[in-house]
Structure formats: C-alpha cells, structure tokens
Amino acid sequence: xxxxxxxxxxxxxxxxxxxxxxxxxxxxxxxxxxxxxxxxxxxxxxxxxxxxxxxxxxxxxxxxxxxxxxxxxxxxxxxxxxxxxxxxxxxxxxxxxxxxxxxxxxxxxxxxx
Amino acid sequence: xxxxxxxxxxxxxxxxxxxxxxxxxxxxxxxxxxxxxxxxxxxxxxxxxxxxxxxxxxxxxxxxxxxxxxxxxxxxxxxxxxxxxxxxxxxxxxxxxxxxxxxxxxxxxxxxx
Numbered sequence: 001x002x003x004x005x006x007x008x009x010x011x012x013x014x015x016x017x018x019x020x021x022x023x024x025x026x027x028x029x030x031x032x033x034x035x036x037x038x039x040x041x042x043x044x045x046x047x048x049x050x051x052x053x054x055x056x057x058x059x060x061x062x063x064x065x066x067x068x069x070x071x072x073x074x075x076x077x078x079x080x081x082x083x084x085x086x087x088x089x090x091x092x093x094x095x096x097x098x099x100x101x102x103x104x105x106x107x108x109x110x111x112x113x
Numbered sequence: 114x115x116x117x118x119x120x121x122x123x124x125x126x127x128x129x130x131x132x133x134x135x136x137x138x139x140x141x142x143x144x145x146x147x148x149x150x151x152x153x154x155x156x157x158x159x160x161x162x163x164x165x166x167x168x169x170x171x172x173x174x175x176x177x178x179x180x181x182x183x184x185x186x187x188x189x190x191x192x193x194x195x196x197x198x199x200x201x202x203x204x205x206x207x208x209x210x211x212x213x214x215x216x217x218x219x220x221x222x223x224x225x226x
Contacts, residue, residue, distance in 0.1 A: 004155075032212040043117075044203075046214035089156070091215075098163070099210050100146075100171075105155040 006104035021107040023090030027071035031095040080111040117218035136204030143209035145187035
C-alpha cells in the first residue's frame with residue numbers, strides 16, 4: 001500500500017497566525033496531487049489539483065506548492081481565520097494505472113478566535 | 114443543483130444483518146468510489162467503478178459488495194462477513210481517469226451492535 005504522509009496530525013493556531021503543513025509521497029511515477037478541505041459536518045471539497053513540479057496554486061489566503069522530485073507538497077494559510085478550521089487532506093495519483101487516488105490521514109487545523 | 118447524495122445519514126443495524134448504503138450522483142461522472150473512515154485513519158478505498166457494469170476492489174473490499182447498473186448509482190452493501198462494520202462511509206465521484214478531483218457525498222455513519 002502506497003504511503004502518503006501528512007504532518008502534523010493536528011495543529012492549533014490563533015486567529016491571524018499563518019501556518020503551513022506538509023504532504024509527503026513517493027516521488028516515482030507521479031501524476032497528480034490533490035488537496036481537499038473537510039469541514040466538520042460537511043463533505044470534503046477540492047482545493048487544488050497540482051500536476052507539475054514547481055506548481056504554485058493560490059485561492060484567497062490559501063496556497064500550495066509542489067515538489068515532485070523530492071516528493072512533497074506544502075499547504076500555506078496566511079492570516080488564519082476560525083472558518084479555516086477543518087481537516088486538510090492530500091491525495092496522490094500515480095501514473096501507469098487506474099489513477100485511483102491514495103489519501104493521507106489529514107491535518108486537523110483548529111483556529112482559535 | 115449537481116451533486117452527490119447519500120442516504121441515510123445515520124444507520125443502525127444488528128450484527129449479522131446485511132445493510133445497503135445508497136449513493137447517487139447527477140454530475141454525469143463515469144467514476145464512483147466508496148471510502149471508509151475510522152478514527153485516526155485516512156480515507157480507505159473499499160471499491161471503485163470507472164464505468165457502468167464494471168467495478169474493482171480497493172484496499173479493504175473484504176465483507177463488502179457493490180453494483181453499478183446505472184451511471185448515477187453505486188450502492189454499497191455491508192455484509193455480515195465484514196468484521197468491523199461500524200464506521201463512517203463516504204461516496205465520491207469524478208470524471209474518469211486523469212488528474213480530475215473527486216466530489217464527495219455527505220457520508221453515512223453506520224453503527225452495528
């Protein structure tokens with residue numbers, strides 16, 4: 001089974017803090033990496049689809065970078081707000097097969113007012 | 114509104130009974146997936162289907178069965194052979210193959226006593 005690791009497992013920050021977390025994955029046969037946000041009592045929603053080494057994506061205060069050669073992606077949140085509280089999941093798709101994603105365990109972010 | 118529906122939200126069953134979880138989508142997606150989530154674990158793939166009348170086992174298919182008779186529907190049956198059926202079950206769909214992200218339903222929490 002493919003290992004997609006996310007760190008830290010959980011994070012508590014104060015409103016206004018900037019934060020970041022990591023998704024690590026095997027670099028071989030990379031095809032795509034997805035980031036999802038999963039708020040309590042809601043469905044996971046896609047944030048970013050990243051495919052190229054060096055990709056940088058941004059949506060409001062949230063951005064992500066990708067390094068396929070070393071096998072990691074960072075998600076950054078600038079000026080965290082309580083509504084950013086959620087679990088952030090990354091999912092790896094590898095090429096040469098069915099392109100079925102493998103999920104990490106997620107990083108749980110809690111932003112305190 | 115396009116989306117994925119799962120029903121019911123909560124389901125209670127006695128041990129030894131089979132139970133079927135519903136998943137319907139109107140996004141015209143070819144691919145559909147079933148995941149299970151347990152506390153402290155990531156999303157684990159049970160079954161997936163990339164086209165009508167075809168489906169494949171995921172990482173934890175034992176004790177589960179599925180059917181894909183219509184593009185819109187991908188029901189999951191949790192059989193009495195599943196040793197630990199109590200869990201949160203998520204259904205997802207996507208455009209088949211490639212880099213495309215998944216769209217998730219709201220989930221069904223199954224409790225077996």
